[in-house]
Amino acid sequence: MAETAAEKDYYRFLVLFFNCLLTFGSYFCFDIPSVLQEQFQGNLTCPNGTHSNGTEQNGTVGCVEGLGMTPEEYNLLYAIYAWTNALVVIMAGFLIDKLGNRFGVFVFSFLTVLGSSIFALGSHFKGTPYLLPLMLTGRLLFGSGNGSLTIVQNRITAFWFKGKELALAFGLTLSFSRLGSVLNFFFTQQFESHFGIQWTLWGGTFLCVMGFLSAIAVSVLDRVGMKQLGMDGVIQQESKKVRVQDVRRLPLRYWLLVLTIMFFYNGVFPFVADASKFIQDKYPGYSQQTAAYIAGAVYDSSLVLSALVGILIDYVGLRGVFAVGCAVLTLPVFALLAFTFVPPLVSTIWLGITYSFAAASMWPSIPLVVPQATLGTAMGLATSVQMVGIGLSNVIVGRILGTKSSELKIPLWRWQQMMVFMLANTVACIVASVSLNIVDKKQGGTLNRMTKRSLPEPPARQPGDTAPLLSEEEGGGPIN
Template sequence: MAVPAERVSYRFAVLLFNCLLTFGSYFCFDMPGVLQQQLQGNLTCPNGTHHNSTGHNGTLECVEGLGMTPAQYNLLYAIYAWTNAVVVILAGFLIDKLGNHFGVFVFSLLTVLGSSLFALGSHFKGSPYLLPMMLTGRLLFGSGNGSLTIVQNRITAFWFKGKELALAFGLTLSFSRLGSVLNFFFTQQFEAKFGMQWTLWGGSLLCVLGLVSALTVSVLDKVGMKQLGLDGIIQQESKKVRIQDIQHLPLRYWLLVLTIMFFYNGVFPFVADASKFIQDKYPGYSQQAAAYIAGAVYDSSLVLSAAVGILIDYVGLRGVFAVGCATLTLPVFALLAFTFVPPLVSTIWLGITYSFAAASMWPSIPLVVPQATLGTAMGLATSVQMVGVGLSNLIVGHMLGTKSSELKIPLWRWQQMMIFMLANTVACIIASIGLNVVDKKQDETLNRTRKGAPMGQDRDPADAAQLLEDETRTEGSVS
C-alpha cells in the first residue's frame, strides 16, 4: 500500500499551497503600476483631488499624489530588481544548504515586512522620509519575493520532475499572475473609494496569506520527504553543495539565462509603465480602463499558462518554443512604437508569447543542472534576470524624463522606450538561437520530443534518491 506522499493527490496538495506562496506578493509587486498617477501626482491641487487623468472637456486635470518624478517612480521597480540580483544568489545557495523549510518562512516574512514598510511610507507625504521608506520597503519586499520564487520552483521541480513539470510550473505562474490580474482589476477602484494608504495596507494583508501558505507547504514538504525516506539523503547532498559550483554550470544553462533575461527585459519594464503609456498615447482611456488593458498581459498568462504547460510537457521542443515566442514578440513593440493599433491587441499578444516563454524557459533549468544545485542555479538565473530588468527600468525612467512637471509624457519619449524593448527582444532571439545550436550539438535535452524521451522520464518522487546520485556522478565536479 502506497504511503500518502506517493499518491498523486499529495503532490498536488503540495502544489496548491506552493502556488499560494506568491499570490499576494505578485499582487503587491505591480500595485505601483496601477497607482502610477497617484505616486507621481502633485502634492497639492488648487481645486482639490482629482482621480481621473482627463476632465469632461478632454483637458488634463490635476492629480493629487505623492509628488514622485518618473525617474523616482521607476526606481521603485529598479531597486526591487537590483535587490533580487544581489540577494537571490545567496538565497539560492542557502536554500540548497538549509532546505526548503528555511526558505519559505524567511522569504515570506520578508515580503510581509517589505510591503508593510512601503505602505507606511505613503503616510509621509511631502516629507523627506517618504522616498527612503518606500524604497526600503521595496528593497525588503524584493529580497523576499524573488527568493520566494526560487524555493517555490525548487519544491515544484522536486515533486514534478519527470512528470507534469511544465504543467506544474504553469500552474504556479497562473496563481501568481492571478494576483497580478486582480491587482489591475480592483486596485484602482479600491483606491478611489478608500484612498492610497488603505489600498497599500490591503496589499500587505495579502502577503500574510503567503506566509500562512508558506508554513503549510513547509510541513507538507517535510512530512512528504520523510515518508519517502529522502530527508536524510537530501541533507547529505546539501552538505556537498559549495558556492564554487557555479563555475561548473554548463554553457546551455548560461544561454538559457541570457534568453530569459532579454525576454523579461521587454515584459516587466513595459508593464510597469503601460497604464501611463496608454493614457498618454491613445485618446479616451481613463486610468481604470488603461489599467485593465495593461493587465491583459497577465490576463492572457493566467488563462493560458496551464494549457501551455500541458502542451510543452507533451510536445517537448522547449528550445524551439523559446526561439518562437521571442520572434513573435517583435511585432508587439513595433505596433506600440509606430502605429495606433488599439493597445489591447498588443497587450494580449504579449501575454500569449509571455505564457509560452515562461512555460518553456524556466522549467528547462532543472533539465540542464543537477538537482543538488538547483536552488543555486535558480537563484543565479533570477539574479541575472533582475540585473537586466533593473537596468531596463532605470534606462526607461531616464528615457521618459526626470521631471514631474510634464503630466503628459511626450510621444517621442514613449517611442524611444518601445525601440529599447525591440532591441532587447532581438537580443533574446540571438541568445535563444545559440541555445538551440548548443543543445543540438550535445544530447538535445531541451528539444527532445515526448516520443524521444528516455524511459526514466516518468519518475515518482520516491525515485529521487537515485536521481540525485545519478546527477551527481554525471556532473562529476559539481559536488
C-alpha cells in the same frame, strides 16, 4: 501495509493548494505601483480639492493628487526590487540547501510581509524626505523575499509531485501567482478610488500576511507528511551545496540561454510597469481603470495559457525553436505600440501569448543543458542575471521618460523612445536565441527533442548529487 495519509493523492494536493497561495499575495503586491502609476507620480496637493484620473477634459489635464514621485523615482521602485532579487536568490539557494525548505518558506514569506508593510508605511510620509527612502527600503526587503520564495515554492512542488503530475503542479503554482497579478489589475484602481492609496497599499500587505499564514500551513503539512513517509530531512541530505567553482562547469549553451531569458524579460516587465500610464497618455478616452485592465491582459493570457503551454512543449519539444519564435513574434508588439494607434489591447494580449510560450520554453531548458550536479547553481545564477537586466532596464526607462514630474502627461516622443529600447532588447533576444540553436544543434540538438528523449537513463545516484528543485524528467524554474 496500509497506505499512510501522506502517500494519498489528496494529501499531495492539499500541500499544493497552500503552496500555491504562498505567492498569490506577493504577486498582487508587486505590480500595485503599475496600476497606480498616476497616483505615485501625482501632485502632492490639488487646487480646490478637484481630482481626475488624468484624462483630458475640455482640452486640459485634470489634477491627480498623489505621492509626487518623478518618473525616474517611480521606475527605481522596480529597479531596486530586481537588483535585490538578483543578489539574494544565489545566497537564498545556499541557505535553503543548508537549512531546508521549511526554514526558507518561513523566512522569505516573512520578508514579503515586512517589506510590503514598510512600503505602505512610506506612503504616509508624502511631501517629506522620508517617503522615497522608506518605500525603496520596503521594495528592497520585499524583493529579497519574493524571488527566493518562488524558488522554495518550486522545490516543495518538485518533492511532492516528482514523477506524478509535475507539469500540472508547476503550471498550477504559476497560474495562482498570475491570478494575483490579474486581480491586481482588475480591482486595485477601484479600491484606491474609494479608500485612497495608503489603505490600498496596506491591503496588499494583508494579502502578503495571508501568504505567511499559508507558509506556516505548508511547513506543518510538509513536516508531518515527510515524517509519515520516513523521509524527514531527505532534501537537506541530498541537496548539493552551492559552490562558486561550479560556475566553471556551466557550458556555452547555458550562457546563451541565460542571455535569451534576460533580453526577453527586459522587454516584458519594464513595459508592464509603465503600461497603464502609457495607454492613458497615448490613446484618447481611456480611464485609469480601463488602462489597468488592458495592461493586465499580459498576465491574463499567462494565467489562461501557462499550464496548457507547458504540457504542449513537454510533448512536442522544440524548446529552442519556440524561444526564437517568441522573440521574433514579440517584435511587432513594440512596433505597433510605438508607431501606430492600433488598440493597445491587441498588443498586450499578443505580448501575453508570446510571454507564456517564452516562460514555458526557456526556463525548463536549463536542466537540459547543465550537469545535474550544478543545477541549483545554474537556476540561481540565471535568475540573478535576469533580475540585473530587468533592474537596468527599469533605470533606463526611467531616464527616458524623464526626471521631472512637472508634466502630468509624458510626451509621446518619450514613450516612442522607450518602445524603441524594448525593440532593441527583443532584437538582442533574437540574436542570442538563434546562436543558442546553432550551438545546440552542433552538440546534439538536446533542446529541440521531447523532454523524455532529451535525457539518458539516470545513473545510480550518489548522495549529494541530486537537485531536489527539479526532477530529471521534467524541468521547471523560477518562471516569473
